[in-house]
Amino acid sequence: xxxxxxxxxSLIVQKGGxxxxxxxxxxxxxxxxxxxxxxxxxxxxxxxxxxxDVSEKKEGRFTISFNKSAKQFSLHIMDSQxxxxxxxxxxxxxxxxxxxxxxxxxxxxxx
Amino acid sequence: xxxxxxxxxxxxxxxxxxxTLLCAQDMNHEYMYWYRQDPGMGLRxxxxxxxxxxxxxxxxxxxxxxxxxxxxxFLLGLESAAPSQTSVYFCASSWTGANTGELFFGEGSRLTVx
Numbered sequence: 688x689x690x691x692x693x694x695x696x697s698l699i700v701q702k703g704g705x706x707x708x709x710x711x712x713x714x715x716x717x718x719x720x721x722x723x724x725x726x727x728x729x730x731x732x733x734x735x736x737x738x739x740d741v742s743e744k745k746e747g748r749f750t751i752s753f754n755k756s757a758k759q760f761s762l763h764i765m766d767s768q769x770x771x772x773x774x775x776x777x778x779x780x781x782x783x784x785x786x787x788x789x790x791x792x793x794x795x796x797x798x
Numbered sequence: 799x800x801x802x803x804x805x806x807x808x809x810x811x812x813x814x815x816x817x818t819l820l821c822a823q824d825m826n827h828e829y830m831y832w833y834r835q836d837p838g839m840g841l842r843x844x845x846x847x848x849x850x851x852x853x854x855x856x857x858x859x860x861x862x863x864x865x866x867x868x869x870x871x872f873l874l875g876l877e878s879a880a881p882s883q884t885s886v887y888f889c890a891s892s893w894t895g896a897n898t899g900e901l902f903f904g905e906g907s908r909l910t911v912x
Contacts (some may be wrong), residue, residue, distance in 0.1 A: 689839070689840065690903055691840075693840070695902075696838070718852075718897060719896075719897040720899065721900075722857040723901075728905065728906075729905055730802070730888050730903030730904050730906055731841070731888070731903050732892070732902075732903065732904050733900040736900075742810045745840020747893070749892065767837065776840055776841065780895075780896045780897035781897055782895070782896070782897055783829070783848070783897055783898065784829070784831075784843075784848065784854065784856075784895060784898055785843060785856070785857075785896055786843070786894055786897075788840035788841040788842075789840050790838050790839060790840045791838075
């Protein structure tokens with residue numbers, strides 16, 4: 688069973704809109720929460736990451752919101768662009784070898 | 799600077815055949831990983847290595863073996879391929895562990911087992 692549950696499976700957003708992807712976890716030992724972006728035919732690449740002592744982290748148009756008490760975190764893509772169309776994976780880790788990935792969300796940005 | 803290179807990119811096998819996937823990284827990373835990606839399941843860790851000469855099992859190791867004889871290379875072997883091993887395989891490497899730093903992924907190897 689997956690340790691990180693991700694939703695939705697897919698979403699479509701208009702150019703300039705906001706994309707929101709949610710993830711939930713149970714293991715309170717997790718202490719590192721990265722998001723990876725994957726384009727078709729490519730490997731995943733790190734987009735942004737957060738640790739549980741911070742409630743929000745912003746890098747450009749991408750923001751992670753973290754709710755430690757609810758054991759949830761989310762990715763917000765502001766002013767979505769067609770170039771943001773990709774599959775996004777949330778992940779969580781608590782040791783130096785295991786990164787548990789969510790199932791992925793395919794984002795399509797319509798021009 | 800090539801990063802993480804996987805070969806081959808595509809392969810079709812018959813049930814029972816064997817093969818080896820090669821991963822090479824030129825970033826002098828200590829940690830290397832093999833993941834498989836299946837629709838609706840994200841990426842699952844097969845095996846990993848924390849340094850030259852070391853290997854360990856991940857969450858789905860059955861049917862696979864690995865070796866890390868050289869720091870820059872991490873090989874994934876299938877001794878007797880099964881249709882359930884049809885997947886896209888990704889190799890990754892990192893300088894520090896998975897909970898402290900970025901994993902760098904290759905472009906994947908698509909394997910079909912008939």
